[in-house]
Amino acid sequence: MSHLSLSSLAIQQGERLLCQDLNLEINQGESWLILGENGCGKSTLLATLAAWLKPAAGKIQLKQRPLKEWAGHERAKQIAWLSQQDDCPFPLSVIEKVLSGRHPHQGPWDWESQDDLRLADEQLARLDLSDLKHRDLATLSGGERRRASLAATLAQQAPLILLDEPLSQLDLRHQQQALSVLREENQAGRTLLMISHDPNHAQQWASHVLLMFGDGQWLAGPASEIMNSKNLSALYRTEIRSANIEGQEWFIPLPR
Ligand SMILES: Nc1ncnc2c1ncn2[C@@H]1O[C@H](COP(=O)(O)OP(=O)(O)OP(=O)(O)O)[C@@H](O)[C@H]1O
Numbered sequence: 657m658s659h660l661s662l663s664s665l666a667i668q669q670g671e672r673l674l675c676q677d678l679n680l681e682i683n684q685g686e687s688w689l690i691l692g693e694n695g696c697g698k699s700t701l702l703a704t705l706a707a708w709l710k711p712a713a714g715k716i717q718l719k720q721r722p723l724k725e726w727a728g729h730e731r732a733k734q735i736a737w738l739s740q741q742d743d744c745p746f747p748l749s750v751i752e753k754v755l756s757g758r759h760p761h762q763g764p765w766d767w768e769s770q771d772d773l774r775l776a777d778e779q780l781a782r783l784d785l786s787d788l789k790h791r792d793l794a795t796l797s798g799g800e801r802r803r804a805s806l807a808a809t810l811a812q813q814a815p816l817i818l819l820d821e822p823l824s825q826l827d828l829r830h831q832q833q834a835l836s837v838l839r840e841e842n843q844a845g846r847t848l849l850m851i852s853h854d855p856n857h858a859q860q861w862a863s864h865v866l867l868m869f870g871d872g873q874w875l876a877g878p879a880s881e882i883m884n885s886k887n888l889s890a891l892y893r894t895e896i897r898s899a900n901i902e903g904q905e906w907f908i909p910l911p912r
Contacts (some may be wrong), residue, residue: 658720659684659816659847660705665714666872667700674700676872678714682864684815688843688849689862693892696870698851699740702818704805705849706737714770718816732760736814740821742801744793750804751789754779757811772811779807782837784830799825806834810841817841819850824856835861855896855907867891883907 658681665678674697682688690698697744703709705716707723716723718734726734744753754776755768762768768776768793771876783803786895793801802825809817819838825833838848838861850857858865858879867875868890875882888907895910 657684658682659686659718661715661717661720663715663717665704665711665716666712667697667704668712669697669700672874673712674870675868675874676713678874680866680876682847682849683866685842685845685848686847686863687838687861688864688866689858690849690851690866690868691853691855691858691888691891696868698868699820701868702737702820702849702851703739704816706735706818707731708737715795729760732812732814734814735816736809736812737818738805738809738820738822739791740791742798742805748772748793749790750780750785750793750796750807753793754807754811755803757808757813760812760814775813776807779810782810782833782840783807784833797904799827799830802826803830803834810837815846816847817848819848821851821853823850823852823854832860836841855888859904859906 660682662678662680666676667674677712684773690701692698704711718726724910732801755772758768758775780789783806784799785803785807788796788800793804796804802822806822809819823834826834835857842848862879864877865879867882867887875887883905885896885898885907896912898907899907
């Protein structure tokens with residue numbers, strides 16, 4: 657079933673056209689990785705899909721209904737969006753941050769229910785954060801804070817999850833743990849789009865890949881068709897080779 661449909665989509669920042677004539681059918685339960693150089697428009701695209709920014713042209717349909725027709729409170733139950741920034745302007749504990757993911761499901765005067773508290777605790781445990789539950793976010797390391805933001809995004813329990821570089825500050829063990837959590841989210845039927853700077857995340861997690869070239873051009877399709885050293889070398893304008901380890905291709909940039 658089509659979950660998110662993009663037709664003739666164009667996104668722009670100032671005078672710069674970042675992506676044009678983007679046509680994608682994203683089906684329920686798929687895992688999409690978005691790759692491209694710094695400044696090619698990945699975050700702008702995700703913010704547009706979260707209805708935070710307006711497209712320059714084209715249409716976005718969420719569950720066969722134009723995205724712009726969904727009311728904000730309905731949309732918040734449908735789409736969870738982890739942006740690149742973790743800044744919090746006021747003191748907040750880790751558990752308060754994770755519980756903020758439950759706001760779309762609560763009335764304006766509601767307290768958190770026992771189910772909300774249980775769900776938040778589950779997300780903390782999945783991302784190795786239980787011991788930090790009562791710490792102020794400002795005292796966490798960069799990677800710990802990123803995991804707390806991811807836990808809040810997952811606590812929202814939205815069917816569509818948009819993740820802007822959730823793994824960029826995580827060490828290798830926590831990256832593997834987070835990828836395994838994201839796989840569980842896919843298995844539960846959720847649709848995920850994730851931005852990363854590591855093409856090998858596609859090999860470990862993605863069913864589909866979108867390459868953004870920053871000049872309006874793009875390439876998208878099943879990861880098995882798109883992920884090769886020719887496409888990646890063109891995308892990053894640097895030579896990338898692949899190595900086969902135990903039947904799996906891994907991508908490595910050559911030193912200049
Ligand atoms: N508010 C803005 N006004 C003008 N230009 C902007 C604005 N926000 C972003 N840009 C520019 O738009 C381009 C795309 O930015 P975007 O954040 O989408 O890139 P990105 O692919 O996510 O990059 P990165 O990998 O560095 O996170 C960049 O050149 C950026 O400088």
